[in-house]
Amino acid sequence: MANLTPIILDDLGYLAEKAASWDRLWQRSEVGLPTARADLVRHWVGHFAPSSLFRAVCVEENGELRAALPLVGRRIKKALSAGDVTWNCWSPNGEILLEASSEPQRLLDLITSAAKSLPWSVLWLETVPYQTTRWKCLFRCLAESGCPVDFRHRYDIGQVEIQGSFEDYLAGRSRQLVRTLRKDYRRLERSGAVELRIDAPPDAAGLEPRLREAFEIEQRGWKGRAGGAVLSNPGIFDFYLQQARILAAWNQLLTAFLLHRGKPVAFEIGWTAKGVYHSYKVGYDEEYRQFSPGNLLRMLLIEHFHTEPGWRLVDFQGPMTDALAAWSTRSYPIARVAVGLGPLRGRVALAGVRLGAAFRRLPALTRLASPPLGRPADVDLALA
Numbered sequence: 001m002a003n004l005t006p007i008i009l010d011d012l013g014y015l016a017e018k019a020a021s022w023d024r025l026w027q028r029s030e031v032g033l034p035t036a037r038a039d040l041v042r043h044w045v046g047h048f049a050p051s052s053l054f055r056a057v058c059v060e061e062n063g064e065l066r067a068a069l070p071l072v073g074r075r076i077k078k079a080l081s082a083g084d085v086t087w088n089c090w091s092p093n094g095e096i097l098l099e100a101s102s103e104p105q106r107l108l109d110l111i112t113s114a115a116k117s118l119p120w121s122v123l124w125l126e127t128v129p130y131q132t133t134r135w136k137c138l139f140r141c142l143a144e145s146g147c148p149v150d151f152r153h154r155y156d157i158g159q160v161e162i163q164g165s166f167e168d169y170l171a172g173r174s175r176q177l178v179r180t181l182r183k184d185y186r187r188l189e190r191s192g193a194v195e196l197r198i199d200a201p202p203d204a205a206g207l208e209p210r211l212r213e214a215f216e217i218e219q220r221g222w223k224g225r226a227g228g229a230v231l232s233n234p235g236i237f238d239f240y241l242q243q244a245r246i247l248a249a250w251n252q253l254l255t256a257f258l259l260h261r262g263k264p265v266a267f268e269i270g271w272t273a274k275g276v277y278h279s280y281k282v283g284y285d286e287e288y289r290q291f292s293p294g295n296l297l298r299m300l301l302i303e304h305f306h307t308e309p310g311w312r313l314v315d316f317q318g319p320m321t322d323a324l325a326a327w328s329t330r331s332y333p334i335a336r337v338a339v340g341l342g343p344l345r346g347r348v349a350l351a352g353v354r355l356g357a358a359f360r361r362l363p364a365l366t367r368l369a370s371p372p373l374g375r376p377a378d379v380d381l382a383l384a
Helices: 012-017 019-028 038-048 104-115 133-144 166-171 175-190 204-219 222-226 236-249 286-291 293-307 343-360 362-367
Strands: 004-009 054-061 064-076 080-085 122-128 149-161 194-199 253-260 263-273 276-284 313-315 330-340
Touching (some): 004 104, 012 019, 012 038, 012 054, 019 064, 038 064, 054 104, 064 104, 064 122, 133 149, 133 330, 166 293, 175 194, 194 293, 204 236, 204 276, 236 253, 263 293, 293 313, 330 343
Parallel strands (some): 276 313
Antiparallel strands (some): 004 054, 054 064, 064 080, 122 330, 149 330, 194 253
């Protein structure tokens, strides 16, 4: 890595030109999310942030990308202009891609140096797996260069490690969960055949009806009543359909349905890459609530991953509830991370955000325990 050069892509067209190199970097990196690939980053920005500033901080060597971090502009507290990863509640697409090499520090030094020329005083990274090696190393590099870094843990995400047999996995779950699952399956089976249908990926002609079938189940449930269903939000189905078409073309999309007498009663839509199944959209028909069809589908899917070769992990992708914790064998934390880009302007910007938050939470002021700027208190920044 003798000819490393930092570059900033400031237009989606430039990202399109670098798409092949970006995806090769993604393949070599430790990032498993296929939505972090170039075409899906472009799709996310084009749909959710078409008028926002786009910047991808990259390092290349002889025209080949060795590191990349996509960012978009956003407003914090309706006042502060900041850069954030390309990630929201509808789809996680922003990750730092880092060459799997023996010289990560050189790459991160260049990323840090280039980041200080960005048009924002703060990076406000709303949803970051901050204890992974790649992010820990970046935040350490930023802090050591004089940039204040502030962490706020948000939630954990559960995972299931696929190792050993499915029976071994069930033996590690609570007896109550296993007993309930088997009872519900027998009860449902008494009134008709129960079947798991997996399409990985769905064929091109059947993709749109398959997605619509899933999201209509979601629409009839509590998410539809609360206004949070895909079909309740204009444009979101079209976003998922185009995303699914791209993923299916890469063979990185999986749809699964639990069928009862041929009728879909629960669904999962997930992304697959590098031996990991990312479970992103789930739902069930509330008419079948008494049989816990969502849990039955999850059980059958996890059994499938234990019996099919090549799978190593299930990632539940969202905040770990008690229900998801019952299935998980491990978890990882997600945080909001704010970084001041430059010792002076960064400190001023972060101090302003903290002061505003403190005033809005005055009744709970005694519960505030913010670490001093530039001294992260709840994250281990040691190089792994």
